[in-house]
Amino acid sequence: MLIAIAHGILTQMEQKPYILLVNPKAGYGKSVLPFMNKTTGQDQAHQYIQHITDLFAYYGKPIKSHIISRKSTTEAFLNTLNTDNCEALLVAGGDGTIHSVLPVVLKKSLKLGIIPVGSVNILAKDLGLPMSIKEACECIIKGHLKHIDIGSVDKQYFASMLGIGFDASVIQATKDRLKKRLGLLAYGIAALKVLMSRKSQEIEYKINQRKHSEKASFLLIQNSKYYSGKLCISERSSLDDGTVELITISSSKKSYYLLFMLALILKAVLKVDIFSYLSAIQVRQVKKVTIIKQAIPGFHLDAEYKKESPKSIKLQTKCLSIFC
Numbered sequence: 001m002l003i004a005i006a007h008g009i010l011t012q013m014e015q016k017p018y019i020l021l022v023n024p025k026a027g028y029g030k031s032v033l034p035f036m037n038k039t040t041g042q043d044q045a046h047q048y049i050q051h052i053t054d055l056f057a058y059y060g061k062p063i064k065s066h067i068i069s070r071k072s073t074t075e076a077f078l079n080t081l082n083t084d085n086c087e088a089l090l091v092a093g094g095d096g097t098i099h100s101v102l103p104v105v106l107k108k109s110l111k112l113g114i115i116p117v118g119s120v121n122i123l124a125k126d127l128g129l130p131m132s133i134k135e136a137c138e139c140i141i142k143g144h145l146k147h148i149d150i151g152s153v154d155k156q157y158f159a160s161m162l163g164i165g166f167d168a169s170v171i172q173a174t175k176d177r178l179k180k181r182l183g184l185l186a187y188g189i190a191a192l193k194v195l196m197s198r199k200s201q202e203i204e205y206k207i208n209q210r211k212h213s214e215k216a217s218f219l220l221i222q223n224s225k226y227y228s229g230k231l232c233i234s235e236r237s238s239l240d241d242g243t244v245e246l247i248t249i250s251s252s253k254k255s256y257y258l259l260f261m262l263a264l265i266l267k268a269v270l271k272v273d274i275f276s277y278l279s280a281i282q283v284r285q286v287k288k289v290t291i292i293k294q295a296i297p298g299f300h301l302d303a304e305y306k307k308e309s310p311k312s313i314k315l316q317t318k319c320l321s322i323f324c
């Protein structure tokens with residue numbers, strides 16, 4: 001009997017720990033369990049940690065947890081953390097939180113586990129991950145990995161998408177508070193606001209190794225299938241096919257942007273695809289995009305706004321291992 005207990009303790013001691021990062025600012029402030037009151041911030045983060053630690057402990061898996069104070073300091077924090085002997089890095093957060101860990105996860109070749117508690121969770125939806133914390137943890141414990149492509153631009157990374165022009169302005173205009181309250185609708189409101197106030201943007205770019213350049217007022221590079229929530233522009237888009245979808249709008253007319261938004265909604269709600277009838281919208285599969293000139297600086301990576309202009313956008317194939 002004593003030998004069996006000692007063996008059990010030793011087995012647990014031999015298990016490599018999972019490192020869990022929790023973003024207390026992610027999501028709508030939803031409760032961990034249905035009967036709990038909604039909480040926000042640190043209380044919510046502690047609820048998540050307790051719940052996830054208990055779930056992993058049930059399967060004899062140890063966890064070391066950390067609360068991320070700010071996404072902007074996550075990379076520096078992770079660089080100081082000893083991850084040499086960990087099983088994987090787990091992130092309880094949304095797409096922004098995942099984006100903030102990508103540089104270190106790729107540099108240290110860590111396996112990534114996603115517990116989707118963000119407000120949109122595009123990457124998790126694309127991977128088909130369960131949206132419940134319990135099921136997402138069980139999925140990680142099962143240990144099945146998918147190897148996905150990651151976009152890179154000037155030593156920064158994106159898992160789902162990169163947007164320039166209108167798309168970046170919408171991300172910049174979407175208030176965090178409204179995003180937590182309204183979710184996807186907050187982006188819709190920001191999109192209409194930007195449309196009403198925005199000056200026309202001109203982006204000059206080059207595809208792959210071509211010599212000639214092209215111009216657009218909207219440029220989106222998608223690695224994931226979903227654009228916003230479960231709104232989708234191109235079904236061909238895949239996380240592990242070695243290419244990205246380049247979606248451009250050459251017209252700068254405001255009415256064309258309204259048509260673009262209408263096309264997105266029609267496709268999501270009625271499954272009617274009118275993108276092919278909108279001649280100024282082009283969808284192409286590419287491997288590399290170079291931005292030559294951008295009239296108004298600013299872009300976004302996985303809905304995280306950046307002030308500068310991107311230069312060379314490439315794809316690193318199957319370089320990130322995610323539990324799914």
Ligand SMILES: [Mg+2]
Binds near residue numbers: 223224238242243
């Ligand atoms: Mg792809």
